[in-house]
Amino acid sequence: MKEISSLSQVFALLHWDEDTMMPERGIDSRAEQAEALSGIIHEKIVSRSLGESLRALSADSSKLSEGERVCVREWLRDHDRSVKLPEKLVRELSSTATLSRKAWMEASRASDFAIFAPWLGKTVELKRRQAECLGYSGVPYDALLDDYEPHMTVAELDPIMENLRAGLVPLVAAIADSGVKNDLRALSLRYPAEKQEIVAREVMSAMGVDSTASRLDRSAHPFCSGISPTDVRITTRYNEKLFTSSLYGVIHESGHALYELGLPGEHARTPLAEAVSLGIHESQSRFWENVVGRSLPFVSWMMPKLKKLFPRQLRGIGAASFYRAINAVRPTSIRVEADEVTYNLHVVLRYEIEKALISGEAEVSGLPSLWNDKMREYLGIEPEDDASGVLQDIHWPSGLFGYFPTYSLGNLYSAQWWHRIRRDVSGVDKMIARGDFKPILSWLRSNIHSQGRRYPASELVVKATGRPLDAGHFICYLNEKYGDIYGVRM
Amino acid sequence: MKEISSLSQVFALLHWDEDTMMPERGIDSRAEQAEALSGIIHEKIVSRSLGESLRALSADSSKLSEGERVCVREWLRDHDRSVKLPEKLVRELSSTATLSRKAWMEASRASDFAIFAPWLGKTVELKRRQAECLGYSGVPYDALLDDYEPHMTVAELDPIMENLRAGLVPLVAAIADSGVKNDLRALSLRYPAEKQEIVAREVMSAMGVDSTASRLDRSAHPFCSGISPTDVRITTRYNEKLFTSSLYGVIHESGHALYELGLPGEHARTPLAEAVSLGIHESQSRFWENVVGRSLPFVSWMMPKLKKLFPRQLRGIGAASFYRAINAVRPTSIRVEADEVTYNLHVVLRYEIEKALISGEAEVSGLPSLWNDKMREYLGIEPEDDASGVLQDIHWPSGLFGYFPTYSLGNLYSAQWWHRIRRDVSGVDKMIARGDFKPILSWLRSNIHSQGRRYPASELVVKATGRPLDAGHFICYLNEKYGDIYGVRM
Numbered sequence: 001m002k003e004i005s006s007l008s009q010v011f012a013l014l015h016w017d018e019d020t021m022m023p024e025r026g027i028d029s030r031a032e033q034a035e036a037l038s039g040i041i042h043e044k045i046v047s048r049s050l051g052e053s054l055r056a057l058s059a060d061s062s063k064l065s066e067g068e069r070v071c072v073r074e075w076l077r078d079h080d081r082s083v084k085l086p087e088k089l090v091r092e093l094s095s096t097a098t099l100s101r102k103a104w105m106e107a108s109r110a111s112d113f114a115i116f117a118p119w120l121g122k123t124v125e126l127k128r129r130q131a132e133c134l135g136y137s138g139v140p141y142d143a144l145l146d147d148y149e150p151h152m153t154v155a156e157l158d159p160i161m162e163n164l165r166a167g168l169v170p171l172v173a174a175i176a177d178s179g180v181k182n183d184l185r186a187l188s189l190r191y192p193a194e195k196q197e198i199v200a201r202e203v204m205s206a207m208g209v210d211s212t213a214s215r216l217d218r219s220a221h222p223f224c225s226g227i228s229p230t231d232v233r234i235t236t237r238y239n240e241k242l243f244t245s246s247l248y249g250v251i252h253e254s255g256h257a258l259y260e261l262g263l264p265g266e267h268a269r270t271p272l273a274e275a276v277s278l279g280i281h282e283s284q285s286r287f288w289e290n291v292v293g294r295s296l297p298f299v300s301w302m303m304p305k306l307k308k309l310f311p312r313q314l315r316g317i318g319a320a321s322f323y324r325a326i327n328a329v330r331p332t333s334i335r336v337e338a339d340e341v342t343y344n345l346h347v348v349l350r351y352e353i354e355k356a357l358i359s360g361e362a363e364v365s366g367l368p369s370l371w372n373d374k375m376r377e378y379l380g381i382e383p384e385d386d387a388s389g390v391l392q393d394i395h396w397p398s399g400l401f402g403y404f405p406t407y408s409l410g411n412l413y414s415a416q417w418w419h420r421i422r423r424d425v426s427g428v429d430k431m432i433a434r435g436d437f438k439p440i441l442s443w444l445r446s447n448i449h450s451q452g453r454r455y456p457a458s459e460l461v462v463k464a465t466g467r468p469l470d471a472g473h474f475i476c477y478l479n480e481k482y483g484d485i486y487g488v489r490m
Numbered sequence: 491m492k493e494i495s496s497l498s499q500v501f502a503l504l505h506w507d508e509d510t511m512m513p514e515r516g517i518d519s520r521a522e523q524a525e526a527l528s529g530i531i532h533e534k535i536v537s538r539s540l541g542e543s544l545r546a547l548s549a550d551s552s553k554l555s556e557g558e559r560v561c562v563r564e565w566l567r568d569h570d571r572s573v574k575l576p577e578k579l580v581r582e583l584s585s586t587a588t589l590s591r592k593a594w595m596e597a598s599r600a601s602d603f604a605i606f607a608p609w610l611g612k613t614v615e616l617k618r619r620q621a622e623c624l625g626y627s628g629v630p631y632d633a634l635l636d637d638y639e640p641h642m643t644v645a646e647l648d649p650i651m652e653n654l655r656a657g658l659v660p661l662v663a664a665i666a667d668s669g670v671k672n673d674l675r676a677l678s679l680r681y682p683a684e685k686q687e688i689v690a691r692e693v694m695s696a697m698g699v700d701s702t703a704s705r706l707d708r709s710a711h712p713f714c715s716g717i718s719p720t721d722v723r724i725t726t727r728y729n730e731k732l733f734t735s736s737l738y739g740v741i742h743e744s745g746h747a748l749y750e751l752g753l754p755g756e757h758a759r760t761p762l763a764e765a766v767s768l769g770i771h772e773s774q775s776r777f778w779e780n781v782v783g784r785s786l787p788f789v790s791w792m793m794p795k796l797k798k799l800f801p802r803q804l805r806g807i808g809a810a811s812f813y814r815a816i817n818a819v820r821p822t823s824i825r826v827e828a829d830e831v832t833y834n835l836h837v838v839l840r841y842e843i844e845k846a847l848i849s850g851e852a853e854v855s856g857l858p859s860l861w862n863d864k865m866r867e868y869l870g871i872e873p874e875d876d877a878s879g880v881l882q883d884i885h886w887p888s889g890l891f892g893y894f895p896t897y898s899l900g901n902l903y904s905a906q907w908w909h910r911i912r913r914d915v916s917g918v919d920k921m922i923a924r925g926d927f928k929p930i931l932s933w934l935r936s937n938i939h940s941q942g943r944r945y946p947a948s949e950l951v952v953k954a955t956g957r958p959l960d961a962g963h964f965i966c967y968l969n970e971k972y973g974d975i976y977g978v979r980m
Contacts, residue, residue: 006526009519010500017503021511025703026721029499029758036496040530213515231516268519 001075004044005269009227011037016225016233020217042090045082054079067272067454074271074453077150084133093126097399104397111387113368120396121364124357127401131358141358144402148278149409151456154355157405160471164408165348167475169378172342174488175329176380182328182485183321189313191243199309200236200250203302207254207288208441214257216250224253224285226260226275229268243310244326248289255288256281258441262449271453278403280448280457282410283417290340290411291418291477292440297433299323327485333375333383334392340411341478345378347408350393354401413461415474417444420465491540491565495759497531499717506715506723510707532580535572544569557762557944564761564943567640574623583616587889594887601877603858610886611854614847617891621848631848634892638768639899641946644845647895650961654898655838657965659868662832664978665819666870672818672975673811679803681733689799690726690740693792697778698931699744703751706740714743714775716750716765719758733800734816738779745778746771748931752939761943768893770938770947772900773907780830780901781908781967782930787923789813817975823865823873824882831968834901835868840883840894848891903951905964907934910955 014037018030044050054076061069100119107116131140142153200216209232219235226232234253238246259281267273275281292298300319307314314322329339335346353370356362362370371390372382383389395403422428425439432440447464454460461469479490504524512520534540544566551559590609597606621630632643690706699722709725716722724743728736749771757763765771782788790809797804804812819829825836843860846852852860861880862872873879885893912918915929922930937954944950951959969980 002522003526003529006519006522007530010504010523010527013507013523014500014503017507021705023701023703023705023721023723025700026718029496029718029721032492032496032759033500033503036493037500039493040497210515211513213513215511215513228516228519231513231519233513269522 001050001071002269004041007037007041007044009231011041012225012227016227019219019221019223020233020235042082042087045079051076051079051083067267067270070272070452070454071270074274081134084135085130086133089126089129089133093130093399096122096126097397100399101394101397104391104394108387108391111385111391113386113390116391116397117364117367120367123396123399124364124401127399128358139359141355141402144358145405146402148403148406149457150277151458152277152279152405152409156458157351160412160469161348161351161405161408163471164344164412164474165378167471167478168341168345168348171475171478171482171488171490172329172331172345172379174490175341175482175486176331178486178488180486182324184325184328186314186317186322187244187325188241190240191310191313193238193240195309196238196240196243196246199247199305202305203247203251204234204254204257206435207251207258207437209254209257210261213261222249222253224256224260226257226263229261229263229265229273232257232260248293248326251293252285252289255285258288258444259284259449262441262445263452264450267452274453276451276453276455276460277409277457278406279409279413280460282406283413284410284444284448286410287414287417287444291414292432292437294323294326294340295429295432296320296323297429299326300433301435324485327482329482329486331379331381333379333381333388341482342379344408344411347404349374349378350395350404351408354396354404358401409469412469412471412474413457415477416461416465416467416469417448418477419473491561492759494531494534497527497534499721501527501531502715502717506717509709509711509713510723510725532572532577535569541566541569541573557757557760560762560942560944561760564764571624571637574625575620576623579616579619579623583620583889586612586616587887590889591884591887594881594884598877598881601875601881603876603880606881606887607854607857610857613886613889614854614891617889618848629849631845631892634848635895636892638893638896639947640767641948642767642769642895642899646948647841650902650959651838651841651895651898653961654834654902654964655868657961657968658831658835658838661965661968661972661978661980662819662821662835662869664980665831665972665976666821668976668978670976672814674815674818676804676807676812677734677815678731680730681800681803683728683730685799686728686730686733686736689737689795692795693737693741694724694744694747696925697741697744697748697927699747700751704747712739712743714746714750716747716753719751719753719755719763722747722750738783738816741783742775742779745775748778748934749774749939752931752935753942754940757942764943766941766943766945766950767899767947768896769899769903770950772896773903774900774934774938776900777904777907777934781904782922782927784813784817784830785919785922786810786813787919789816790923791925814975817972819972819976821869821871823869823871823878830901831972832869834898837894837898839864839868840885841898844886844891844894899959902959902961902964903947905967906951906955906957906959907938908967909963 011034014030014034018027022030054072057064057072058076061072064072096119100123103119104116107113127144128140131143134143134146136142136146138153138155145152145154145157204216205211213230213232215233217233217235218237220237222234222236224232224234234250234257236246236249236253259275263273263275265273296319299322303319303322327340329341331342332338335343338346349371352374353362353367357364368386368390375389376382421440421443424443425431428440431437448460451460455463458468461467483489501524504520504527508520544562547554547562548566551562554562586609590613593609594606597603617634618630621633624633624636626632626636628643628645635642635644635647694704694706695701703720703722705723707723707725708727710727712724712726714722714724724740724747726736726739726743749765753763753765755763786809789812793809793812817830819831821832822828825833828836839861842864843852843857847854858876858880865879866872911930911933914933915921918930921927938950941950945953948958951957973979
């Protein structure tokens with residue numbers, strides 16, 4: 001299993017390199033390299049003798065330490081899930097994703113959902129087959145969710161997402177009705193990329209991202225690649241006409257990086273040093289990006305640094321107005337451009353639609369109108385066209401069903417961490433205001449990062465905060481923050 | 491075998507990344523990754539069923555195409571050589587190299603050969619055992635040479651190296667006696683690294699290195715990593731007080747890169763698209779660096795570009811004096827700082843010593859004095875201390891015996907290519923002077939690059955030039971070039 005883990009680290013490096021460094025024409029040999037390596041990893045993880053050894057250890061686990069028991073449990077989970085998927089289906093999923101992404105790109109350019117529809121139909125069918133192979137206790141969608149948020153089910157998630165929607169819709173409406181407009185002009189002046197990079201590195205370092213174990217590079221789409229607990233690489237892209245996009249992108253990816261760097265190195269290459277779920281991973285990035293990074297104390301700390309580098313662009317802008325500008329709530333049809341409040345309604349919409357697709361309650365052909373109806377209902381707007389509507393995300397073309405909810409789960413978890421941290425770390429706002437993030441990081445380290453896959457996310461959240469996950473903390477957090485900014489009381 | 495080839499490409503990427511991009515603390519997980527991957531490659535290459543299949547194909551090769559026969563022949567060679575080395579010996583060689591390099595670094599710092607001597611003794615003993623495992627027809631050293639220059643033997647190489655030495659020693663002496671001094675002051679002014687990089691990229695591009703299939707980065711020691719025929723990466727380091735070091739370093743590595751990029755992509759992942767030997771590889775880098783790059787026509791082409799970027803530094807320096815400066819011959823005790831003429835005497839010295847170590851004619855303890863005696867005899871100088879003498883190279887600490895001769899073989903081959911190109915490509919000097927390198931590259935592509943491992947180097951040189959390898963062309967080339975510069979007639 002340690003060998004498999006090292007090979008998976010190499011696989012992660014292949015992907016990082018492909019997106020950051022690889023010369024353009026290297027793509028075909030890279031595909032062959034990735035295929036050869038993933039073939040070997042697959043062969044090793046489905047090995048019958050591995051399964052037998054793990055099962056024997058699991059049956060007689062009295063001699064194992066607690067940590068060893070966790071490893072055996074999680075290794076067995078990984079083994080069993082891999083064994084359940086026939087190689088033929090895995091290949092079909094992968095080749096369909098490649099062709100489907102091509103059709104999707106064409107459909108997006110032409111803004112014509114019909115070009116993509118047959119591929120989405122095929123993907124849904126394959127995902128249903130995948131769910132049947134993997135098995136589930138409730139509904140087929142559970143099996144897909146389980147890939148990204150292990151052990152989470154629709155039965156648990158539905159009430160959470162429903163509460164989330166119910167809390168958000170009135171808040172969004174109240175903000176729209178408030179008539180308050182924030183002045184965003186300063187944010188769209190020109191901010192040279194080289195100076196943006198200086199800020200990015202300064203913030204990374206202040207957050208505690210170890211520069212001897214990490215890198216920051218550029219790529220078309222920002223990501224964090226945790227190659228090992230001592231080699232974590234993040235990327236960004238610099239938009240010179242919208243510098244907060246890169247700034248908060250880097251804070252977001254640094255949140256992911258801190259999680260990877262905080263996994264216990266002494267257990268490297270075991271589940272004790274692996275991320276527990278995408279939702280928990282996202283809770284780290286969104287915690288730093290939104291809860292910390294978009295708070296007034298953080299902005300107060302950052303403002304003098306920004307003004308030093310961008311004196312002209314930020315002339316006359318104080319921390320308070322900068323804070324209002326970066327927290328402007330404006331419904332948009334594009335998810336990745338959405339603010340902290342409306343963002344989750346984009347996710348709720350996708351969750352509802354993909355659940356309905358997998359269960360058969362929704363037809364692929366009816367998707368554009370279903371999408372637009374929900375946009376109107378939840379956000380009060382309608383996309384201009386399919387390209388900025390139902391076609392905007394790469395997830396479905398890539399066969400990623402069950403992935404979207406983890407974005408919102410990240411937000412919900414992050415609000416729950418924050419609620420607890422405010423109790424556990426006294427004076428935390430003042431610490432943030434002077435750029436001292438150590439107490440926060442140390443809380444995250446001991447409660448989340450150091451735990452690896454020891455507990456399922458649902459138990460982890462109880463251990464860390466004393467309460468199971470619910471949307472309440474997040475809604476309260478939003479109501480308080482945006483109630484202040486927009487002068488509305490919810 | 492194609493799978494093994496893809497995995498080896500991944501292995502090359504691991505090394506490239508380690509030397510250019512990897513964060514400092516990534517080193518331990520990188521070592522585990524490399525070990526896991528090389529273990530799998532080894533397991534696959536020594537597979538009994540692979541050997542049987544290859545042997546069956548080789549025994550009944552009538553149904554194979556000519557290219558397929560080459561593949562079977564070379565794959566069998568790779569398989570057999572891997573099988574012959576017991577895993578225990580491979581591990582011992584690798585762990586000894588690690589410890590030996592440590593001792594060598596300490597010895598270099600203290601300039602005390604005695605610290606390194608026991609490790610060199612152990613390495614020599616292991617290399618003898620390796621030679622016995624691999625087998626040889628003449629002397630044990632043949633088996634080691636064969637790793638880098640397949641099929642080359644001491645019986646063939648001795649007369650070549652002896653002729654080389656015999657031709658060089660009087661030329662070096664005549665140059666020293668000529669009393670001619672070249673003015674090198676302009677070369678050691680300050681040349682900012684960013685501008686050096688602009689020149690480097692311009693020269694790479696003019697030479698024909700495809701920018702969509704290559705990269706140029708910085709590393710502590712320059713190298714070329716041919717990951718695949720469409721993904722080749724070179725590195726350099728910029729010395730601001732000696733800009734020709736990076737300039738000619740980049741031309742050198744670009745020569746390697748052109749070879750890798752010229753391997754026939756349609757045969758990727760087979761021996762038909764692999765470099766035939768280190769000597770031939772080095773013939774490409776040294777051809778471009780010395781024969782082309784340090785020629786007067788090349789300098790004439792480059793001079794206006796250099797003057798544009800470095801007007802102050804090169805004020806009053808014409809192509810002719812720049813040409814003399816970059817071709818100054820001055821014996822030095824450090825191999826990597828040596829000029830085109832004296833360089834090969836450093837190699838002759840190492841070849842003679844390492845042969846004697848393996849055969850037992852020389853004792854490790856007597857190395858410093860043996861080294862210094864030969865330096866005096868061949869180059870007329872004596873190193874200041876062991877650090878700048880017998881301890882200067884990383885090859886022996888790393889267990890690389892049989893590697894040094896390929897540096898000189900590269901020079902000899904390159905002069906032989908040049909002799910032939912002057913006949914095959916009329917007006918080649920004028921082409922170089924106007925920066926048109928296409929006819930040269932095209933000659934190298936069809937005669938060398940496209941051949942892969944189709945023929946052993948000894949046959950390849952006959953096919954390409956009509957004559958077997960000898961030192962004559964190189965000596966003539968040097969006598970002519972340096973006879974002109976130093977006004978000596980040999």
